[in-house]
Amino acid sequence: xxxxxxYKLDPRVSTIPMPEGAEILSVQVQRETPCVWAEVDPxxxxxxxxxxxxxxGHPINDMSGHERKxxxxxxxxxxxxxxxxxxxxxxx
Numbered sequence: 001x002x003x004x005x006x007y008k009l010d011p012r013v014s015t016i017p018m019p020e021g022a023e024i025l026s027v028q029v030q031r032e033t034p035c036v037w038a039e040v041d042p043x044x045x046x047x048x049x050x051x052x053x054x055x056x057g058h059p060i061n062d063m064s065g066h067e068r069k070x071x072x073x074x075x076x077x078x079x080x081x082x083x084x085x086x087x088x089x090x091x092x
Contacts, residue, residue, distance in 0.1 A: 001041075002039050002040065002041050003039070003040055003041075003042055004025065004037055004038070004039055004040070005018075005022075005037070005038055005040050005042075006030075006035050006036070006037050007035060007036045007037075007038065008033055008034070008035050009027070009033075009034040009035060009036060009051065009053065009085065011053045011083075014050055014051050014052060014053075014088075015048050015049065015050050015051075016036070016048070016049055016051065017046040017047070017048050017049075018038055018040060018046065018047060018049055019040040019041055019042055019043075019044035019045070019046060019047070020044040020045055020046070020047040021040075021041060021044055021047075022038040022039065022040040022041075022044075022047075022049075023038060023039045023040075024036055024037075024038050024071050024072075024087070025037045025038060025039055026072060027071050027072030027073065027074050027085050028072075028074060029074050029075065029076060032076065034053075034074045034076070034083065034085075036051075036071065036072075036085070049087060050087065050088040051071070051085055051086065051087055051088065052068070052085070052086045052087075052088055053083050053084070053085050053086075054083065054084050054086070055081065055082065055083050055084075056082045056083075056084070063088060065090065066088050066089060066090055067088075067089045067090075068086040068087070068088060068089070069086060069087045069089055070084070070085075070086055071085040071086060071087055072084075072085050073085070
């Protein structure tokens with residue numbers, strides 16, 4: 001049976017172990033902490049996923065051999081700071 005799990009985002013740590021096949025549902029701020037919610041099957045083995053967070057107007061790293069999938073945007077400090085979350089995927 002699937003469940004929805006919450007994962008806190010930390011700009012300093014860009015990897016999150018999630019059950020294989022987890023589907024990202026949303027990125028939002030909860031109590032001033034950016035989080036990702038995902039639909040997961042807790043019986044699946046863990047798979048490490050890599051995320052990048054960029055502020056509006058900040059340069060985006062060149063990741064040759066990788067693709068980025070946009071996940072969502074969140075705001076902090078009453079909207080003064082806007083960040084964009086991408087998942088890094090190895091190109092095939």
